[in-house]
Amino acid sequence: MNALAATNRNFRLASRLLGLDSKLEKSLLIPFREIKVECTIPKDDGTLATYVGFRIQHDNARGPMKGGIRYHPEVEPDEVNALAQLMTWKTAVAAIPYGGAKGGIGCNPRDLSKSELERLTRVFTQKIHDLIGIHTDVPAPDMGTNAQTMAWILDEYSKFHGHSPAVVTGKPIVSGSLGREAATGRGVVYATEALLAEYGKSIKGMTFVIQGFGNVGSWASRLIHEKGGKVIAVSDITGALKNPNGIDIPELLKHKEATGSLKSFNGGDSMDPNELLVHECDVLIPCALGGVLNRENAADVKAKFIIEAANHPTDPEADEILSKKGVIILPDIYANAGGVTVSYFEWVQNIQGFMWDEEKVNQELKKYMTKAFHNIKNMCQSHDCNLRMGAFTLGVNRVARATILRGWEA
Numbered sequence: 001m002n003a004l005a006a007t008n009r010n011f012r013l014a015s016r017l018l019g020l021d022s023k024l025e026k027s028l029l030i031p032f033r034e035i036k037v038e039c040t041i042p043k044d045d046g047t048l049a050t051y052v053g054f055r056i057q058h059d060n061a062r063g064p065m066k067g068g069i070r071y072h073p074e075v076e077p078d079e080v081n082a083l084a085q086l087m088t089w090k091t092a093v094a095a096i097p098y099g100g101a102k103g104g105i106g107c108n109p110r111d112l113s114k115s116e117l118e119r120l121t122r123v124f125t126q127k128i129h130d131l132i133g134i135h136t137d138v139p140a141p142d143m144g145t146n147a148q149t150m151a152w153i154l155d156e157y158s159k160f161h162g163h164s165p166a167v168v169t170g171k172p173i174v175s176g177s178l179g180r181e182a183a184t185g186r187g188v189v190y191a192t193e194a195l196l197a198e199y200g201k202s203i204k205g206m207t208f209v210i211q212g213f214g215n216v217g218s219w220a221s222r223l224i225h226e227k228g229g230k231v232i233a234v235s236d237i238t239g240a241l242k243n244p245n246g247i248d249i250p251e252l253l254k255h256k257e258a259t260g261s262l263k264s265f266n267g268g269d270s271m272d273p274n275e276l277l278v279h280e281c282d283v284l285i286p287c288a289l290g291g292v293l294n295r296e297n298a299a300d301v302k303a304k305f306i307i308e309a310a311n312h313p314t315d316p317e318a319d320e321i322l323s324k325k326g327v328i329i330l331p332d333i334y335a336n337a338g339g340v341t342v343s344y345f346e347w348v349q350n351i352q353g354f355m356w357d358e359e360k361v362n363q364e365l366k367k368y369m370t371k372a373f374h375n376i377k378n379m380c381q382s383h384d385c386n387l388r389m390g391a392f393t394l395g396v397n398r399v400a401r402a403t404i405l406r407g408w409e410a
């Protein structure tokens, strides 16, 4: 099932549990606005290259639309649409005053030089600058983008609208927030702790398998390692690595920084990346692409807990198979909400012109993640449902209530 069909399905199941009116359901499902732009840039060799950029603004009933910008060869409208919708429910689950959006450019950032990436980002910003803004739509990093990308967007946007640091989050520290770079991984760890506590367990001594070693995967690995968890397998696009005694994550981080990949790290054995997701472990954390858990591999998953740090890593068919096996899944719209939560703190700091220290950022993040977990659990009890539906009913209900309060009448 493609990402949009899967996301719509989860939304409809939640809407039914909540008993939403069908007209309201339709209105919540259809995006507020879909933007598609042509981005042509001169390459370093003087030739021209054209890329397609998207920004899909899903809903703004609870506040300005919010969500990342992805640079990846597989970026296409249905996927961006699904990711934008997930942002709407995610910001509502996290109880931060935003709606949802997502954007992206179909390109392989590994094949572009830094100056080509800068030109592409600036052209994309020129095409969408009048449709984003501090109180309308606030982008942030996602796969293939980072703080530098956000700094270019801020600079280009500011040429049209004056200096506007709050127009993007996930910026470098000069106008960004302390703690934002680590926030998604840190939020994943707080979410994991909240879940494990329900089962009388903690991170210390448990075994973890982590797919993806970019922003989210590397921070999650580092923090789990610091808390005494044993990361026994990790992967990036170049391959996968295992060590049953636990990988030395600080050493692996140095290796990845120096070489750009996990390859040839001598603190573990290489493994088939397809084996990684079905490797024996206590906790599996996908931190890369969507749809990686599907009917092909779900029956073979051996983890007892899955923490969805990536967006929509679990296809609905896999969801069903895993649930029958008794695997506990912490859904993306909660598990990876730490990033957008600290993006909210960054936006607040930019608007106030006042910078928080990192301790305050992390304390507030923990408060938001812990509260959201208990709110999800309450929804699970009221609707007799699993954690995914607990999170969806929580998010959808908050957005539906805001929509009704703003004047919706069937």
Ligand SMILES: NC(=O)C1=CN([C@@H]2O[C@H](COP(=O)(O)OP(=O)(O)OC[C@H]3O[C@@H](n4cnc5c(N)ncnc54)[C@H](OP(=O)(O)O)[C@@H]3O)[C@@H](O)[C@H]2O)C=CC1
Residues within 6 Å of the ligand: 141, 142, 143, 144, 145, 184, 211, 212, 213, 214, 215, 216, 217, 235, 236, 237, 238, 260, 261, 273, 287, 288, 289, 290, 309, 310, 311, 336, 337, 339, 340
């Ligand atoms: N950044 C954020 O704040 C947030 C991100 N997310 C989600 O988390 C996920 C990861 O995002 P982020 O860490 O920012 O992205 P990055 O681009 O920083 O990292 C992505 C990682 O995935 C790896 N990867 C790509 N393709 C594959 C593959 N086929 N098999 C294994 N690994 C692969 C990359 O490998 P390599 O290192 O070799 O390139 C990289 O390590 C995405 O689903 C994103 O939507 C969710 C919430 C917030």
Ligand SMILES: O=C(O)CCC(=O)C(=O)O
Residues within 6 Å of the ligand: 066, 067, 068, 069, 090, 138, 139, 140, 141, 142, 169, 170, 311, 336, 337, 339, 340, 341, 343
């Ligand atoms: O920080 C943000 O605004 C959005 C992060 C994001 O894209 C996501 O949570 O998927």
